[in-house]
Amino acid sequence: MKRIVLLGATGSIGRNVLDVVARHPERFVVVGMAAHTSAGALGEAARLHPGAMLALTDPDASAQLRAVGFGDRMLDGNRAMERLIGETAPDLVVNAVVGFAGLSPTMAAVDAGISVAIANKETVVTGGEILVEAARRSGASLVPIDSEHAAIAQCLRGQRVEDVDRVFITASGGALRNEDPATFADVTREQVLAHPTWNMGEKITVDSATLVNKGLEVIEAHWLFGLPYDAIDVVVHPQSIIHAMVRFIDGSIVAQMGEPDMRLPILFALSWPDRVSSTLRHDVRAFPDLTFGAVDARRYPCFDHVMRAARTGGAAVTVISAANELAVAAFLNGHIEFSRISDTIAAALDAVEAPALKTLSDILDTDARTRAWVLDYLAEPGLGTG
Ligand code: NDP
Numbered sequence: 001m002k003r004i005v006l007l008g009a010t011g012s013i014g015r016n017v018l019d020v021v022a023r024h025p026e027r028f029v030v031v032g033m034a035a036h037t038s039a040g041a042l043g044e045a046a047r048l049h050p051g052a053m054l055a056l057t058d059p060d061a062s063a064q065l066r067a068v069g070f071g072d073r074m075l076d077g078n079r080a081m082e083r084l085i086g087e088t089a090p091d092l093v094v095n096a097v098v099g100f101a102g103l104s105p106t107m108a109a110v111d112a113g114i115s116v117a118i119a120n121k122e123t124v125v126t127g128g129e130i131l132v133e134a135a136r137r138s139g140a141s142l143v144p145i146d147s148e149h150a151a152i153a154q155c156l157r158g159q160r161v162e163d164v165d166r167v168f169i170t171a172s173g174g175a176l177r178n179e180d181p182a183t184f185a186d187v188t189r190e191q192v193l194a195h196p197t198w199n200m201g202e203k204i205t206v207d208s209a210t211l212v213n214k215g216l217e218v219i220e221a222h223w224l225f226g227l228p229y230d231a232i233d234v235v236v237h238p239q240s241i242i243h244a245m246v247r248f249i250d251g252s253i254v255a256q257m258g259e260p261d262m263r264l265p266i267l268f269a270l271s272w273p274d275r276v277s278s279t280l281r282h283d284v285r286a287f288p289d290l291t292f293g294a295v296d297a298r299r300y301p302c303f304d305h306v307m308r309a310a311r312t313g314g315a316a317v318t319v320i321s322a323a324n325e326l327a328v329a330a331f332l333n334g335h336i337e338f339s340r341i342s343d344t345i346a347a348a349l350d351a352v353e354a355p356a357l358k359t360l361s362d363i364l365d366t367d368a369r370t371r372a373w374v375l376d377y378l379a380e381p382g383l384g385t386g
């Protein structure tokens with residue numbers, strides 16, 4: 001029985017993880033669940049997992065759950081997720097948090113030698129350099145949940161990394177893949193959140209429309225698989241059936257396929273290194289026709305900004321990730337137009353100093369400086385935040 005702590009239990013990935021666990025009660029048990037503000041949703045999940053400790057990082061939310069009888073199972077405060085991991089000592093931490101908030105608990109787990117199944121790509125992007133080194137030291141594994149990376153892991157299984165010529169990560173193209181880029185200043189929140197193939201949380205759905213998501217995934221692949229950036233390519237594949245392909249030095253290409261259903265890579269990551277029998281099976285005859293195309297730089301200027309940060313290295317990736325988190329939140333709150341996400345992240349990358357990385361505190365410091373800079377930038381008259 002694998003004992004699991006689930007961070008981000010109330011989100012899109014978190015709910016899918018709970019679905020997978022419910023399908024395999026003989027394999028997995030949830031011993032801890034964390035969220036930020038969703039007291040009601042965490043309380044509901046807690047009733048289905050009576051043995052699980054709970055953590056809420058938002059004080060009002062945790063007070064709400066304490067008030068309805070969960071006090072003896074509750075942890076709260078800034079470091080609630082780290083304490084949850086420390087007190088439950090699980091076999092596996094599943095990190096389904098969105099954004100930079102997932103970095104510190106992931107470091108804590110890896111430092112303690114606990115493996116992490118990770119959906120939270122912002123953590124791999126900003127902390128990759130030190131996380132991979134910490135995992136090597138402690139013996140913990142970092143197992144990808146992101147579908148493209150779960151696909152790469154499967155294509156590489158039993159292969160030698162030196163035999164890899166190129167990895168192709170596929171992109172659906174997001175909600176605006178057929179819109180005229182000249183209209184991007186006017187697109188609405190609803191348009192951007194209507195993803196054509198995947199049903200996901202709001203932040204990653206916006207990141208799919210800007211293609212920031214794919215840039216972050218290139219960086220994620222760089223750290224998780226030790227691949228140079230020149231060996232990672234992005235292909236637009238609107239059907240989201242092939243999640244990644246690896247071309248080897250002899251010209252052979254191995255691809256991983258599946259319906260766009262996150263429960264497939266989640267089950268893969270939870271059961272790693274084994275495979276578990278499941279009913280999540282699809283008939284290839286029902287797949288749509290598969291097509292592949294190049295990334296159109298005019299449609300996706302953000303992709304180039306993220307790749308510029310990737311090639312700069314050090315804390316530049318933290319700058320772009322933090323700036324993007326705030327710009328996406330500002331777009332979702334109606335403060336800025338969709339097309340300003342690109343301007344904001346490019347301007348932050350030029351303006352915020354990004355040192356070479358040595359420690360977690362270097363990353364935390366760069367994240368905080370970037371957030372302060374972006375808040376100031378977005379508050380300038382004429383940018384719509386007033
Ligand atoms: P959601 O927005 O649906 O869920 C986010 C989760 O994180 C919620 O449980 C939320 O809690 C929690 N959370 C948010 N902020 C904090 C914080 N400051 N401290 C602690 N917990 C916090 O996101 P998704 O599930 O869509 O995405 C999660 C991660 O997985 C992202 O990094 C995303 O890029 C990645 N991913 C997602 C995919 C998908 O299909 N959704 C596919 C591939 C990768 P609360 O509800 O209380 O706010």
Ligand code: MG
Pocket residue numbers: 146147148217
């Ligand atoms: Mg993905």
